[in-house]
Amino acid sequence: MGTHVIKMPDIGEGIAEVELSQWHVKVGDLVVEDQVLADVMTDKAMVDIPSPVHGKVIALGGQPGEVMAVGSILISIEVEGAGNLKESDKPAPVAAKETPVAPKVEAVVESKPAVAAVRPAAAVCQGPLVAREADERPLASPAVRKHALDLGIQLRLVRGSGPAGRVLHEDLDAYLAQGQSNASAPVAAAYAQRNDEEQIQVIGMRRKIAQRMQDATQRAAHFSYVEEIDVTAIEELRAHLNEKHGASRGKLTLLPFLVRALVVALRDFPQMNARYDDEAQVITRLGAVHIGVATQSDVGLMVPVVRHAEARSLWDSAAEISRLANAARNGKASRDELSGSTITLTSLGALGGIVSTPVLNLPEVAIVGVNKIVERPMVVKGQVVIRKMMNLSSSFDHRVVDGMDAALFIQAIRGLLEQPATLFVE
Known part of the structure; x- marks a missing residue:
């Protein structure tokens, strides 16, 4: 050997x-x-x-x-x-x-030759109980540990069926199903005193995210601007296009319309589509619009990049956004797909809240944040009507972008979205 x-x-x-x-x-x-x-x-x-x-x-x-x-x-x-x-x-x-137990992390892998990743076969659960020393810490993710605490289950008594004996959510379900936990334990646990602590290493992607966010807030002079937008017309157009072309071209979300609005507005505000090298004291304005779309994954926030958005149709943008988001969430996004953006679009979807304060994706100088759409009574031409309203919460680097320019830029986006035909008038 x-x-x-x-x-x-x-x-x-x-x-x-x-x-x-x-x-x-x-x-x-x-x-x-x-x-x-x-x-x-x-x-x-x-x-x-x-x-x-x-x-x-x-x-x-x-x-x-x-x-x-x-x-x-x-x-x-x-x-x-x-x-x-x-x-x-x-x-x-x-x-x-x-070897310390690390939080469960799904890899963001590099593109490389297609090779089947063979992992050891999961151990077959032979029963609900497993003998461990009292001070032995079983392998489990933070979510599984919390679930076990809520259920009143001692993890060291549960046999793990995951790789290296890792305890999974289904192992907790199997433990309960085989009668090894008191049926009243979940209720009792909800009112029991708790003095447990769990330390989680800040490593890998989470460490990189923390470093980038700290660096961005320390180096850039952030300021935010919030504008209310009536998206009733754009939502009607989106519904019409999905009904007419959804089956053949795919469904459209609001994001591709926002991408188009950014592209058109940037023609008049090129200072927003820029990178600032604060060490060299150089601002680089770019003609190409490479829009980063902030995407939440199991390992944290990633920003895959829709390249050359200025040359894409609505459906092309929609398909690329979907492809990149899936790649990021599944850990398949390459380094090239996660770098090179010139301006970022961030959205929390239905959880978007009323107002947010996005953090710049350095070295970019602007980020446009989308909040949730809500129906509200509005006064239109002297009449109270129900309209679909949405806020844009955007941040800028005040070292490069003046407040007036930022306000005019967002107002331009507002005008394009409220009069959606102007998105396509050249």
Whole structure:
């Protein structure tokens, strides 16, 4: 038997260090070729590291949250044959019990050759109870731990059917179904005193999001502007187009109309479609409109980019928004799809509230935020009528954008949406 060493790969972009985000294996696991071993994080995306060999994991080269140099030993695998271990490469083993439990993280993977990711088969639950030491911390996501507390279940007594024995929501359901929990436990737990604490490492994508948000608020001079928009006409047009063309071209949401409104308004306000290099003190205005569409995923907020929105039809924009959102949520968005935006559109959909204060996506200088649509009585030509109203809550970098220009820009968007025919008049 020999040892095959996998080193932290050079992911490109001149990166010298990479953050180890999550292990998918532990010491003692048997792995197969192309099985995902770990997730690592660059400044732009999460990348999964597959195994090039079959074998048994004998050492892990780091812990989640650790920043590792490119070329350092990531993992050692015992293989048949001589392996590739050099004398200078012998790593310091990390015992399985020392590997901290990380929150469940879905990888944002890089585009690479299509390879079937083979993961170990989930353990078959042999019964509701499993013996663990009193101080042993079972593998489980924060959501599963909270669910177990609400149900009055001790996680150490539940057999996990997920990878590496991870306890899943369905394992809690199986535990209850087999009569191992008192039926009154959920009610009792709701009124019981709680003194539990849970520490969650800020690593991987969450750390990058935190750093970017902190950096944006410290470097840019944010100011926000909120405008009320009557979207009754645009919603009527959207419903008409969906009824007429939805079956053949796909359904339209409000987002592609907002994308079109941004594109048209930016013709008169090119200073909004810009990036500011505050170190070089240079503003770059761009002709191409690459709109970032903020998207919530399991690992946090991502901003996939609709490139060249100025050259897209409503349905083309709608299809691209849908494709990118699915890629981001499923962890399939590439670095190129998550970078290069010139202005960002953010929306919380039905949860959009009345007003929000979006944080700039540096080095951009403008972000347009969409709040929810509500029906309200409005006075139109002296008559009280019910209209569909929506607020745009937008933020700008006051170092680059003057308040008057920001107000006029949003007013231009308002005019386009309230008179939707003007979106298509050249």
